[in-house]
Structure formats: C-alpha cells, structure tokens
Amino acid sequence: MENAKKNMKFSTHSVSNENREGLKAWLNPFGYGWERVSYWLQRLTGVFLLIYFVGHVIETSSIIGGPDVWNSMLQLTQTPAGHLFLILVIGTSTFHSANGIRLIFTHLGKGLGEPGRPDYPYSPSSLNYRQKSGIWVALILAAFAMLFGVQVLFGKG
Amino acid sequence: MKIHYVTGVCALFVVAIHIIMRLIMPFSASLTYNNVIGNYHNIFYALLLEIILVLIAVHGFNGLRIILLELRQNRTWEKYVSYGTIIASIAIIAFGTRTIIFANGLEL
Numbered sequence: 001m002e003n004a005k006k007n008m009k010f011s012t013h014s015v016s017n018e019n020r021e022g023l024k025a026w027l028n029p030f031g032y033g034w035e036r037v038s039y040w041l042q043r044l045t046g047v048f049l050l051i052y053f054v055g056h057v058i059e060t061s062s063i064i065g066g067p068d069v070w071n072s073m074l075q076l077t078q079t080p081a082g083h084l085f086l087i088l089v090i091g092t093s094t095f096h097s098a099n100g101i102r103l104i105f106t107h108l109g110k111g112l113g114e115p116g117r118p119d120y121p122y123s124p125s126s127l128n129y130r131q132k133s134g135i136w137v138a139l140i141l142a143a144f145a146m147l148f149g150v151q152v153l154f155g156k157g
Numbered sequence: 158m159k160i161h162y163v164t165g166v167c168a169l170f171v172v173a174i175h176i177i178m179r180l181i182m183p184f185s186a187s188l189t190y191n192n193v194i195g196n197y198h199n200i201f202y203a204l205l206l207e208i209i210l211v212l213i214a215v216h217g218f219n220g221l222r223i224i225l226l227e228l229r230q231n232r233t234w235e236k237y238v239s240y241g242t243i244i245a246s247i248a249i250i251a252f253g254t255r256t257i258i259f260a261n262g263l264e265l
Contacts, residue, residue: 023228043224050217057210057253063197064259067190074188097169104162152184 035127038135042099045092052089087149094145098138106131161223164216171209178202197260210253218242218249 026043029036062073076082105111111130178196179187186192196202222242226235 026228046217046220047224050221053213053217054249057249057256061252061256063190063193064256070190070193078185078188093172097165100165104166107158107162152180 033127034132034135038099038138041095042103045096048092049089049096083153086153087146090149091142091146095138095142098141099135102131102134102138105134158223161216161219164212164219168209168212168216171205171212174205175209194260197257198262200261203257203261206257207254210250210257214246214250214253218246 027040029040059073059077062069102111111128111134113125113128113130116125181187182192197206219242222238225238225242
C-alpha cells in the first residue's frame with residue numbers, strides 16, 4: 001500500500017514535468033482540423049460567457065439601488081456598442097450550447113462510427129461527417145441567433 | 158463531467174425562459190425599472206433566477222476548472238484551482254442571491 005502511494009506520487013510528478021507546453025499548445029491553430037477549431041471555440045466561448053455572467057450578476061444588482069441607479073446603469077449598456085456586445089453574447093451562447101450538446105452525445109459514444117482498420121490515409125473514423133456536421137450546425141445556429149439579435153436590438157420596437 | 162453536463166442541459170431550459178421573459182414585449186420596455194422589479198416580486202420568477210444563478214455559476218466555474226486543469230497537471234495546482242473555483246462560485250451565488258432577496262422585497 002505504501003509503495004503504491006509512493007509510485008502514484010512519482011507518476012503524478014512525472015506527468016507535471018512532461019506536460020509543460022500549457023497555453024502555447026492550447027492556442028496552436030496549425031496542423032489540426034475542424035474538431036480542433038470546435039475544441040478551441042468551446043473553451044473561448046465558455047470563458048467569455050463566464051466573464052459576461054459575472055458582469056451580468058454585478059450589473060443587475062443595481063436594481064436594489066432604485067429607479068435612478070437602474071436607469072443610469074441602463075444608459076451605460078443600452079448603447080450601439082452595448083447592443084453589439086449583447087449580439088456577441090447571443091452568438092457565443094448559441095454556439096456553446098449547440099456544440100455542448102454534440103459533445104455530450106460524443107462522450108456517450110453516439111456519432112463516433114465503428115472502429116476500423118488503420119489503413120492509408122489513416123483518417124480516424126471518430127472524426128467523421130457526423131462530428132463535422134454537428135460543428136457546422138452549431139456555427140450556423142449561432143449565425144441565425146445573432147441575426148435574430150440584430151433584429152430585436154436594432155429593429156423597430 | 159456529469160455535473161457539467163447536467164448543469165449545462167438544465168441551464169439551457171431555464172435560461173430560455175429567462176430570455177423569453179425579455180422578448181414577450183418590446184425589448185426596451187422589458188428593461189424598464191417597473192417591469193424588472195415586477196419580475197423580481199414574482200416569487201416563481203425569483204426562484205427561477207436563483208436556479209439559473211446556481212446552475213450557471215457551477216457550470217461556468219467548473220468549466221474554468223476543467224480548462225485550467227488541462228493546461229497543467231500537478232497536485233498543488235489541482236488543489237488551488239479546485240478550491241479557487243469553488244470559492245468563486247460560492248461568492249457569485251451569494252452576491253446574486255443577495256440581489257434576488259432584496260429586489261424581491263423579502264426582509265431578512
């Protein structure tokens with residue numbers, strides 16, 4: 001038992017020394033397909049939406065200050081730049097949700113295809129048209145959601 | 158990842174209701190002080206906001222934890238990242254809950 005604990009500690013330490021590329025590897029866009037773009041966008045939209053969420057919770061707390069405080073907060077956010085920011089939030093949240101649903105299915109083993117013999121040109125069966133079309137659907141839905149956002153925020157009414 | 162998937166899917170539904178509440182009337186009218194405070198005074202809507210707050214805080218900070226643990230792996234880093242994100246989630250939930258309670262008009 002003691003030896004097992006020591007080995008576990010040693011192996012954890014080794015992993016930490018081997019894996020030092022960190023953010024540089026995470027941001028490297030070269031040599032990868034659409035799955036990498038999706039991986040990257042899922043994380044970037046997630047971090048962006050978390051920042052928006054924290055800002056939104058702080059911003060809406062002005063409601064307890066009364067009508068004057070609420071209206072002065074609205075004056076800051078209800079501007080063309082504020083509306084463009086909201087449209088970005090609509091697009092990123094739609095992509096994050098749609099791509100997130102694809103990832104849940106993928107994690108459950110759905111849409112990965114059958115494992116096959118590794119023949120030339122060695123394209124993995126898991127990175128198939130189902131996965132790619134899921135990414136494209138997420139991007140198209142995000143574009144439509146942003147158009148709807150433009151209509152609501154910049155349209156009449 | 159179970160907690161991440163469950164909070165993500167649940168958040169999708171409750172956030173949809175939250176957005177619909179802003180779209181059942183002209184957007185600018187839905188943001189007037191009287192309309193928003195009226196929303197907060199509705200106990201069911203206040204409860205919905207609390208559920209959204211908890212779900213998104215847990216989902217968001219757990220997602221941040223996953224990203225940070227992908228970047229580097231060792232025991233100390235994992236410990237600080239996990240505790241840091243848990244504390245941040247609790248802080249934002251506490252702050253948002255304070256807004257919901259005061260805006261709802263409940264006296265503690």
